[in-house]
Amino acid sequence: MCARVYDCLKCIGERIIENREFLTDLDREIGDADHGVNMARGYAAVIEKVPRDNPDIGAVLKKTGMTLLSTVGGASGPLYGTAYMEAAKALAGKESLTKEDFGKALELAVAGVGKRGKSVRGEKTMLDALIPALDAYNRKIAEGGSLADGLDCACAAAKEGVEHTKSIAATKGRASYLGERSIGHQDPGATSAMITLEAIRDFIRE
């Protein structure tokens, strides 16, 4: 994946924008009905503001992070913003990306979310999709799988993680105000994290 990082971000953005109503509906159940609106606004700004032809993947991801920080508006702004800015650290100056690079970037991104949100797995947040996805990716790569294979496994694990969020109560974010009453509903942030990974996988596969 060289110098196509903008195109990949655009794919993610389009997928998020397509799912705007769906994500917002999920957030209506256990939050404040803005997750899709927030994320779509953020990615529309990314598609518009991030340079198309800067070959430095790290620099492009950093700009993406900064853009999300200032345009998303909700908790997902500083969370995904930090994720991209942390991933950028692993890819600074790189013009192409190996499966190891991607693994490192994903690891830093996931750790960034946890640090920003002061959250761990099992709290009904985007981490319930991201942490299993990272683990599955690493397992597949350790077995000798390709970037695309790793991403397939990451997406499958993220999907299971999203399902799992239905069975647990939220202890972080707005949904935590509902406590046990949040059980039965799927977490919007975990869902957008899964959509993001799927968009990356589809981009790499094609």
Added chain:
Amino acid sequence: MVGIVIVSHSRKIAEGIQELAEQVAASSGRILAAGGLEDGEIGTDAVRISDAIRAADDGDGVAVLADLGSGIMSAETAVELLDGEGIDVRLADAPVVEGAIAAAVEAACGSGIAEVIRAAEEARFVSKNIETGGRP
């Protein structure tokens, strides 16, 4: 004077608190509002907050008062964005209205950043029971 930045999801709330706080701090110009998004929508914006912190600092440091949820996460992100700029910026673990007023009074008296933060944080213990004089 220690600067104060007020963070809220709503631009109107942040500006309203700024107005209240400026009354007690005699319009020092060191109390800034960073509410909502750039276009006025509801939300918080770490970059806007970091700009406000920079503008509020005259070398004595800045106390940040934030409302809930992403207000705090964006304020923490803003502080990290300012890393290396040498601004003594601290987040107060305080209710945003009461904390901002207490911080403004303390700052206007010429106290340092540590006292301003302490004053803001103690504001959480102020009771709303008028009969007991507002003390628990």
